[in-house]
Amino acid sequence: MRLTSVGRLGSDQVESVLRAAVLAPSTHNTQPWLFRCTPGGIELHADVSRVLPATDPDQRELLLSCGAALFNLRTAIHALGTHPATVLRPRRDEPTLLAVVRPFAAHAADARYSVLAKAIPHRHTNRQPFRAARVPPAVIANLRHAAEAEHAWMPVLDSPQRERLRGLVEQAHEAQLADSAFLAEWRQWTGRANHSRDGVPVRAAGNDNWALRDFGEATGPQGHGGPPGEPFIVVLGSFGDDPIDRLRAGQAMQRLLLTATAAGLDASFISQPVEVPSARRELRQLLGGGLWPQMVLRVGYGSPATWTPRRPLTEVLLDDRLLSA
Ligand SMILES: Cc1cc2nc3c(=O)[nH]c(=O)nc-3n(C[C@H](O)[C@H](O)[C@H](O)COP(=O)(O)O)c2cc1C
Known part of the structure; x- marks a missing residue:
């Protein structure tokens, strides 16, 4: 799979930041997000086919889940030395367009984001009992x-x-x-x-x-x-x-x-x-x-938690014309 480049991000980097984004948690692992890569930025859309009408009737948790994916996306872009200029809900007439991230400007490396970016693949929901160690x-x-x-x-x-x-x-x-x-x-x-x-x-x-x-x-x-x-x-x-x-x-x-x-x-x-x-x-x-x-x-503090699967990137990309073989 080859993605289009966006701003300062080459196609491999676009793929890596999207892979980071989809590792976010979501209610019942519904993964209610879609992305579109355009020359103007990476768009995050709500996937309304994944709404949970009984659990989340007003889609509050869908927005939390998409917000989590957005934070992963921003963090992964930061860690590449690029500023992820982000606008939330940029178009009133398109409520499912939740954010646009424009990776156009360089910025100095920030160790805080590198640490958070490294943690992205290691975060898993841990439903097992925790040890009684004190959180400092x-x-x-x-x-x-x-x-x-x-x-x-x-x-x-x-x-x-x-x-x-x-x-x-x-x-x-x-x-x-x-x-x-x-x-x-x-x-x-x-x-x-x-x-x-x-x-x-x-x-x-x-x-x-x-x-x-x-x-x-x-x-x-x-x-x-x-x-x-x-x-x-x-x-x-x-x-x-x-x-x-x-x-x-x-x-x-x-x-x-x-x-x-x-x-x-x-x-x-x-x-x-x-x-x-x-x-x-x-x-x-x-x-x-x-x-x-x-x-x-x-x-x-728990014992190691297990990972949950994710949809392949091709399923969460809105415009596959931007993919080339
Ligand atoms: C808004 C939201 C609500 C969630 N509610 C629950 C919950 O009530 N019980 C639970 O065990 N997990 C809950 N989860 C965790 C998801 O099931 C979990 O994120 C998903 O299965 C993906 O697994 P991961 O977090 O290990 O990547 C919730 C996650 C989110 C984002």
Whole structure:
């Protein structure tokens, strides 16, 4: 496969940055993104054929997933010494065009982006129990800075807030178990054969109960950020909740996840309290009413996690006239 060159990026570099982009996490590994390479830049589009109507009716998580892919794309371009000038939702009349990245200007190498770019292929959702090792405060500060650098916020939870959040997770989980459309979608996209190109394969899901994961599964006597033996819980919030805020939140989520990976940490998603609208409203109140909760993550030290497959690049490119043999 040979791609067109874009700006300062030769065709091999365009291919390598797109390969980095598609390693982003996405709800049920739907990979709801498409790319178009034009002389003016690399476009990121939402793949609306991959919407999850029951799990994600307002496509908030689709935008988070695409935001994560956008952060990988920007980071991989940065690491090549090129500035990824990015415009979000550039055309009002084309809402599925989420961003254009224009790699036209050189910039001085930035070690922070090189570290994050190296972490991209090593980040995997880890649904297994974590060890009870403490996440050092300096690393937690780095996670917070990662969120802030992308216009989002990682609030500190005190013990009562954490307990209340645990209750919301349980409440939201029960609501989802009672929702037959949600369950049908969950069954459709998880427990896939390991060679499947999308969805969550059996080997990554671990077992049928991964949706039941809770806060208290770290082993051993000492966790951090909560009662002994519990992993560190991150709530990622944004300052607004429109499509651009959600795209920004997805970029912040991915920056935070890559920062965690680079520090040797594992993470998994606890999306129940942001997927069920009543729980999300309560979580927003719990955070003081000023932030829109976008994702809850469990962060800690796990044993090596397994990778999930991705669609081939040819399936996520919108204009294959730009491919040459
Ligand atoms: C917005 C969003 C919500 C997610 N929700 C969950 C979840 O509730 N439970 C879960 O186990 N994984 C969840 N995931 C993780 C995806 O299943 C995972 O990213 C996907 O299978 C690809 O695997 P990878 O992250 O290892 O690359 C979520 C990911 C995203 C981006």
